[in-house]
Amino acid sequence: MTLKRYERYADEIGELIRTQALRPGDRLPSVRQACASRRISPSTVFEAYYLLEGRGLVHARPRSGYYVNALRLPAQAEPGIAIPVPQTTRVEISELVFDVLGSTRQLDVAPLGSAFPGAALFPLDRLARSLTPAMRRLDARRMVQDLTLGDEQLRRQIGLRYGVEGTGVELAEIVITNGAMEALNLCLQAVTQPGDVVAVESPTFYAALQALERLNLRAVEVATHPRSGVDLASLAEVLQRHPVKACWFMPNFQNPLGSLMPDSSKQAMVELLARHEVPLIEDDVYGEMYFGLRRPPPAKAYDRKGLVMHCSSFSKCLAPGYRVGWTAAGRFASDIQRLKLMSTLSTAIPSQMALSDYLERGSYERHLRQLRQALAGQQALALRLIARHFPDGTRVTRPEGGYFLWLELPPQVDALQLHRMALSQRISIAPGHLFSADRRFAHCLRLNYGHPGDARFEAALKTLGELASLLCKEAAHAQASA
Amino acid sequence: MTLKRYERYADEIGELIRTQALRPGDRLPSVRQACASRRISPSTVFEAYYLLEGRGLVHARPRSGYYVNALRLPAQAEPGIAIPVPQTTRVEISELVFDVLGSTRQLDVAPLGSAFPGAALFPLDRLARSLTPAMRRLDARRMVQDLTLGDEQLRRQIGLRYGVEGTGVELAEIVITNGAMEALNLCLQAVTQPGDVVAVESPTFYAALQALERLNLRAVEVATHPRSGVDLASLAEVLQRHPVKACWFMPNFQNPLGSLMPDSSKQAMVELLARHEVPLIEDDVYGEMYFGLRRPPPAKAYDRKGLVMHCSSFSKCLAPGYRVGWTAAGRFASDIQRLKLMSTLSTAIPSQMALSDYLERGSYERHLRQLRQALAGQQALALRLIARHFPDGTRVTRPEGGYFLWLELPPQVDALQLHRMALSQRISIAPGHLFSADRRFAHCLRLNYGHPGDARFEAALKTLGELASLLCKEAAHAQASA
Structure with missing residues (x-):
């Protein structure tokens, strides 16, 4: 369960990035600097930087060095806190859950609505x-x-x-x-x-x-x-x-x-x-x-x-x-x-x-480290794609673990409608309706980014963003002509 | 899933015994007779008779042939039907079940109270x-x-x-x-x-x-x-x-x-x-x-x-x-x-x-046949031991399958008391109290005979019979001196 030296060094750098001591665009210490200051070998430094690159935290610029990724910039807003109704509710959600999950079970559907990470992640x-x-x-x-x-x-x-x-x-x-x-x-x-x-x-x-x-x-x-x-x-x-x-x-x-x-x-x-x-x-x-x-x-x-x-x-x-x-x-x-x-x-x-x-x-610890690394990198990719393809006004969480993102779309988007449109394109999502007894999160959705290596992932996020934009425009149009 | 010839022949004889067409003490057809009438080889007949012997249905007498066992004779009475109360009952039995089962879990206890057959029976x-x-x-x-x-x-x-x-x-x-x-x-x-x-x-x-x-x-x-x-x-x-x-x-x-x-x-x-x-x-x-x-x-x-x-x-x-x-x-x-x-x-x-x-x-069918055979033989053994060791007035079922016997002891015996005495001798039983919401079967017990080859089995049944007899005598004594 002890970490290798390069893993320890990568973790330290990762933590500096996470806490914004190192900011997007900042250059990592050069290999020579790192070797001198940390008394580690050049190969240790390289391995650490490769690892960080794999995690989606840094990128190399030819003949210049390693730089902190601007991935999460332009930073999208995070969703705010939603205040629930103060009454107790009788729960009647199962039918909807079965309907939605039942429709997303096929192997040929991009599993963005799935509750599980990808099978390739497990030993x-x-x-x-x-x-x-x-x-x-x-x-x-x-x-x-x-x-x-x-x-x-x-x-x-x-x-x-x-x-x-x-x-x-x-x-x-x-x-x-x-x-x-x-x-x-x-x-x-x-x-x-x-x-x-x-x-x-x-x-x-x-x-x-x-x-x-x-x-x-x-x-x-x-x-x-x-x-x-x-x-x-x-x-x-x-x-x-x-x-x-x-x-x-x-x-x-x-x-x-x-x-x-x-x-x-x-x-x-x-x-x-x-x-x-x-x-x-x-x-x-x-x-x-x-x-x-x-x-x-x-x-x-x-x-x-x-x-x-x-x-x-x-x-x-x-x-x-x-x-x-x-x-x-x-x-x-x-x-x-x-x-x-x-x-x-x-x-x-x-x-x-x-x-x-x-x-x-x-060997469990080693497996977990690889799993965390893969998920962290995949989250960065997902956030980048969402920033690029989703409509203005979309808010998204930046969890420090797990494999779910929670998206708050512009209020006029109905996530259940988005779910149906996405499914016709062989993409599953988990609409916000599933996550509250009184269905208050109708414009929200949960996205699973835990399937690294799934070639459909990028295309699916792009399509999803376009569908969401379409729904926004339709809503605006309907409002204008009303 | 097709039976071998000797298995088919053994099954036929077994059915004649079960339906009492062949009665205890009857001689099976000689090998020569069987070969002639069935057009099977002597080794097929021998294998069939060995199988029936293994099932506890027949025994060989030297230089004489095979005879139907008198195992179940002197036949003990079977329990009669018990008429339940006509009201519905709120069920409150779990505590007792947990108490009894919890006390019978150790490996060094003869598992006559167990709900499972012996592990040696399974592939x-x-x-x-x-x-x-x-x-x-x-x-x-x-x-x-x-x-x-x-x-x-x-x-x-x-x-x-x-x-x-x-x-x-x-x-x-x-x-x-x-x-x-x-x-x-x-x-x-x-x-x-x-x-x-x-x-x-x-x-x-x-x-x-x-x-x-x-x-x-x-x-x-x-x-x-x-x-x-x-x-x-x-x-x-x-x-x-x-x-x-x-x-x-x-x-x-x-x-x-x-x-x-x-x-x-x-x-x-x-x-x-x-x-x-x-x-x-x-x-x-x-x-x-x-x-x-x-x-x-x-x-x-x-x-x-x-x-x-x-x-x-x-x-x-x-x-x-x-x-x-x-x-x-x-x-x-x-x-x-x-x-x-x-x-x-x-x-x-x-x-x-x-x-x-x-x-x-x-290979499932073959396994099942061996399992049935082992259990049938073991039931015959159990019935013989019960006839020998249990007090007069004991009634016992003769199920045509499974691995449980249900015993009705003389009414003065309390099966829960018997359970406690038996447990002190490292023997578990399932007292009748467990099997009814209103605990009407207090003088009954369920015995598991599904552990063939367990050396403790014969001794445990003998001890159990002696303990039951002791409880009968104590009850009679208490009545006489009252």
Whole structure:
């Protein structure tokens, strides 16, 4: 898990760019300067600069050196915070979600509406090679034992990662699940009864809304800033006004906004919820996909009362299709274990064994670094294309991790109409309608940039921008002739 | 999937024994007779007789020939039908189930209370060898597609088996799930709302009761005969008296009774339910483990209105721990698919691919035959031991498939007390308390005989019988001195 020297140096430069100590157009230190000041070899410097180039942060000018990219300039405006209605809402979104997602499932569609990154990003072949030997090492008797908690070795590996990150989690808290989706659902069931009120972000991940709908729960939306996540004042107000039984939040790289709550906000949020004795269901499936220097801690890191149920999985960052997730569920762990026993019994053992084997061999960190790098570079490309092709007035987020952009189009554009037009061009998007119980984000959309190497990507973004411009013009025309 | 000649001959003799055309103590045809009358070779006859000996049906007497075993004689009485209370009940059984099952999980306990057969019965190594190559053949892009319905190849294989058995099922009806447990739960969710009434057998599988409890449903029990299953008169009465929203039944080798509904009863039941427009959730996880000549058809075979949701899995008969089940859900298939998308998204792909590969290679039938044979022989052994060691007045079922026996002990024996005493001797049992919402089977227990080759089995049954006898004597003594 230790970084190579060139990686460390590249990370430092990357951080200087991120914090704007080095600005677009600035020249990086020359190889000679870098060698002298850092006592590293020329090849180390070159490798670092190649890496930064791969990440889309710098570019070389022949016989001149490396310069910080102007990629994100002309900087487009970021979307502002949207203030949700203060009432609780009965959730009825599933039909729309199924309609939209169902239409975007074909392999010949550019997957900008997908919820998953591209398959080429994952060591699928390496994982497959772990399957047979890992299963043959397994004591056969364990196959018919009750494995509800999950494979102990895998739970230890997961516990170890919490430890390294500095988040205090007991082994007994960790329950392996069928992906994060099951973990989140079980957590929700563990702390609610039909009719209860659950606080969610605004906009929020449609699966959270679907889970609420399925369990006959009511949603109350909390204002969520596209950059800094859950607004604490809004949350405090919601907690006072409504009998909130649980919060379902995503502090790290929220879906769809990509927002990242500052550490201090996470801590304040956990303390606020603790004062109200309200459990937090923390969806942290994107936490490992950060572009900064270190993994942002989960809210769970600040949990003192066992009220935070931290949920994550390997599905987005290592092994899609293996369906292995988990929750570190604090005081609710044994309830969740029982709910799991009653609903799916246990999680597939081959998947658990392969992941346990893979993690033990220690190549996960290296894979994650490559993944982050690929995604960061791809985000830069996406932002550049959006700046070039989308209509004036388009606002776009600049997440510091994950693989989603959230676009706010001029208000006259209907994202559902855009979705239908795009689909006829074999392009999928996720219209804003999917991300709120009251469909307030009708002119917004979520774009997945997590398919590097997909040749259709650039063309798809260009087409999408043109379609959005067309819709703007039509709306203007209609207004003029009205 | 074709039988060898000696297997066919053994099956025929086995059927003569089962139907009592050949009775205990009868001599089998001599090798010479058999060769002449059947036009088969002596080695075929010998192989057939060895097979029957392995199944516990016959024994050799030196220099005399093969004789039908007197195993089941002195025949113990079978339990009679228990008449349930006519009211619906709020289900509150989970705590007890968790207590009992939780205490029986250790590897050093003789697993007579287990819900699973022994690991040695399964081709686990063969399945493991399918994992890596099957996954490497997979188009990586399918890993991140929505695979909610399940792998198409696997669904085709499952559909093919329905076809061969003569049960009409459309491919589009089949949804792959995380074991039968998830299938059953999703079916229940698809057709009920909290507070609804669901009809179950009496006694019934505790997981059904737990599912009802979790979903806040009310149970009404239908009288169920230990040999022939659901009593149709009782069912008709229940349907008239209560607003039943669904039935959860196990027509083939019911857990815990082992009862098998005759084909004509299944048909009559499906027609009765169709007249009331009541969906049937059919749990058929033991259907492949028959000891007769052919697989008993599921109730689904008689479904004309798409009201039967047939649920099964590979967990009990091929691949425990792989967590692959399915439902053929008739008119409810797309609702179930959506519920699945919202709760666990999809089923682990490595497990699905390995099973698909295994089924395609055509060795499943051979495995099943060996499994059935091992279980039939083991049942004979168990019945013999129970006859020898259990107190007078013990009644026991003689199921024609599966791996459970249901014992009715003299009424003064408390099975929960027996469970605690047995556990102190490292023996687990499943006390009757687990199998009814109103705990009416307090002197009954379910015994798992599905661990052939477990050296502890004989000693455990002997100890258990002695403990039961002890409880009988204590009760008699207490009565006498009272």
